[in-house]
Amino acid sequence: WGNTEAEAAWSEFYSQELKKAYYEQKEFIMQQSEIETLKSHLNVVSQALVDGLNIVYTGLVESIETLRMNLLVSENSPYQIALANFRRAKAEYLKMRYEYTSDDVSVTVEITEEEYNAMKDRLEKAEQAILDAAASANEQLDKAKEEITKAYNTVIAKIEEYSVKVNDHLDEIAVKQQEKKAAFFTEFETKYAEAKAAAEQHWKDMHGELEGSEETAE
Numbered sequence: 001w002g003n004t005e006a007e008a009a010w011s012e013f014y015s016q017e018l019k020k021a022y023y024e025q026k027e028f029i030m031q032q033s034e035i036e037t038l039k040s041h042l043n044v045v046s047q048a049l050v051d052g053l054n055i056v057y058t059g060l061v062e063s064i065e066t067l068r069m070n071l072l073v074s075e076n077s078p079y080q081i082a083l084a085n086f087r088r089a090k091a092e093y094l095k096m097r098y099e100y101t102s103d104d105v106s107v108t109v110e111i112t113e114e115e116y117n118a119m120k121d122r123l124e125k126a127e128q129a130i131l132d133a134a135a136s137a138n139e140q141l142d143k144a145k146e147e148i149t150k151a152y153n154t155v156i157a158k159i160e161e162y163s164v165k166v167n168d169h170l171d172e173i174a175v176k177q178q179e180k181k182a183a184f185f186t187e188f189e190t191k192y193a194e195a196k197a198a199a200e201q202h203w204k205d206m207h208g209e210l211e212g213s214e215e216t217a218e
Contacts, residue, residue: 017072018196021065022188024145028061029184031152033176034166038156041164050158057151064144071137075198079137082129087205089126093119 035054039047072079096119100111156166166173 017068018192021068021192025065025188026181026184028148029180030177032058032061033180034173035152035155035159037169037173037176038159038164038166041169042159042162046162050155053151053155053158057148057155060144060148060151064141064148067144068137068141071140072134073192077137079130079133082126082133086123086126086130089119089123093123 035050035057039050039054042050069077071077074080096111096116099109100113100116160166
């Protein structure tokens with residue numbers, strides 16, 4: 001069914017996006033473990049002041065995963081809608097291509113060159129829509145990541161103002177991070193299991209639909 005840029009992008013999309021989500025969330029967990037450890041060395045008043053900044057940081061961490069779901073992963077996300085539209089356009093195009101080019105006398109549908117070219121144009125636009133949706137989503141996610149980094153640096157800077165330095169507590173931070181890693185992996189797998197299964201099923205459906213259309217076109 002062809003090896004277009006959009007099809008190649010989809011074939012790699014989900015695994016790459018999951019990998020990106022995993023490593024980003026793991027980084028956030030490591031950062032949060034670091035903040036928790038350092039906060040334990042502050043007095044009550046200092047902790048309260050740091051907590052105000054930490055709330056902003058943790059809120060941003062939570063919101064980026066909601067953003068990822070809403071833009072890329074969920075069935076109603078712009079990316080998934082664009083993918084469904086592309087799948088339909090591709091199937092229609094393959095069927096029309098066969099009807100337009102076939103010498104089979106049993107084919108009675110007459111397709112004009114104008115109709116064929118219009119369908120081809122719709123397919124190209126549907127393909128571009130996938131690429132645009134992915135690019136837009138990742139641009140927004142990258143901006144959100146920048147804001148998270150700024151908020152994290154602000155929290156650490158505030159903690160260090162109270163003479164609690166990261167380098168003085170590296171071993172303790174490492175222990176806390178190890179404790180968090182196992183729980184994080186289980187939580188991540190559970191959170192994305194349903195979305196992963198749905199994406200894999202959509203991928204199978206896409207192959208089946210397009211291969212069926214291509215068989216018709218042969």
